[in-house]
Amino acid sequence: MKWRRFLVSRLVRLAFVLVAITTLTFLMMHLAPGDPARLVAGMDADEQAVQVARERLGLDQPMYQQFLDYVGGLLRGDMGTSFATSQPVTDEIAQKIGPTAQLAVFGMAIILLVGLPMGIIGAVMTRNGHRAFEVIFSGSTGAMASIPQYLIATFLAFFFAVTWQIFPVAGSGSLNAAVLPAIAIAIRPAASIARLVRVRTLEVLESPYVRTARSKRLPTRKLYLAHVFPNSITTMLAMGGVTFASLLGGAVIVEQVFARLGLGTTLVHSVLVGDYPVVQGIVLVLGFAVVVVNALVDIILGIVDPRTMEAGR
Numbered sequence: 001m002k003w004r005r006f007l008v009s010r011l012v013r014l015a016f017v018l019v020a021i022t023t024l025t026f027l028m029m030h031l032a033p034g035d036p037a038r039l040v041a042g043m044d045a046d047e048q049a050v051q052v053a054r055e056r057l058g059l060d061q062p063m064y065q066q067f068l069d070y071v072g073g074l075l076r077g078d079m080g081t082s083f084a085t086s087q088p089v090t091d092e093i094a095q096k097i098g099p100t101a102q103l104a105v106f107g108m109a110i111i112l113l114v115g116l117p118m119g120i121i122g123a124v125m126t127r128n129g130h131r132a133f134e135v136i137f138s139g140s141t142g143a144m145a146s147i148p149q150y151l152i153a154t155f156l157a158f159f160f161a162v163t164w165q166i167f168p169v170a171g172s173g174s175l176n177a178a179v180l181p182a183i184a185i186a187i188r189p190a191a192s193i194a195r196l197v198r199v200r201t202l203e204v205l206e207s208p209y210v211r212t213a214r215s216k217r218l219p220t221r222k223l224y225l226a227h228v229f230p231n232s233i234t235t236m237l238a239m240g241g242v243t244f245a246s247l248l249g250g251a252v253i254v255e256q257v258f259a260r261l262g263l264g265t266t267l268v269h270s271v272l273v274g275d276y277p278v279v280q281g282i283v284l285v286l287g288f289a290v291v292v293v294n295a296l297v298d299i300i301l302g303i304v305d306p307r308t309m310e311a312g313r
Contacts, residue, residue: 014295021287029280080277089281099172099262106182107247115190119197144191149250153184153257170259185250189243200235241294
């Protein structure tokens, strides 16, 4: 019964947030400067042509009717038509989502494989009295977590692509081309995760049940696998939604540096040319992705650690 209430509450919360994102995205685009009808008809078009374009786009309707039409289109999988290419926005997004999704997956893998072990190792070394390692750990992770992602991307591109020519400078047609961008968007969140995991692991190592396990001479490997690692992974899961949002935000910037034809590059280009339907569609897709991932993380946390069901009610 408790699990059912928890799941229903998360789904209801998810529905409310999705409605809020849809509404805010619609309002954001309609409050943006410029006349979409003028953009569609052409800057040199006369007022009659602009009025025809306005009627065709439904901009002559009351705001509430435009919103209802927009939501109805979303429910049918229709996000409108691009002003720049006259192609359906859903097709534009489907063509560009692959490189961005690839970056997000690779970035999460790097964070999992680097941030989590680094945090656990940092906690163990600190507990064992290695002060020099603690200083190096704190300094390096603090620096990595504070460097802007575009600087990281530029540094990686200059040394590993231009100078040493290990990876491609730009493009999105191969897995090699995704390595440097994925590292660029993953370094900051991996460092932040490592610092959080270190703090949580230190707390676990000093907890009464771990001390009891040590007193029973539980093998070190079993101690870490059964007690320390599950608590560390829970900490990382709790930051999963924020981390995923950081990856998507970083992708918008990093894709520009490496000239990847993903959602980030398309979003920036659409903003510059005033292609509002594409901007609206991409913002909506990215927002939905972050919200859905957060909901999934909450549900997974409820499975891994049932105590979070009570804490999150």
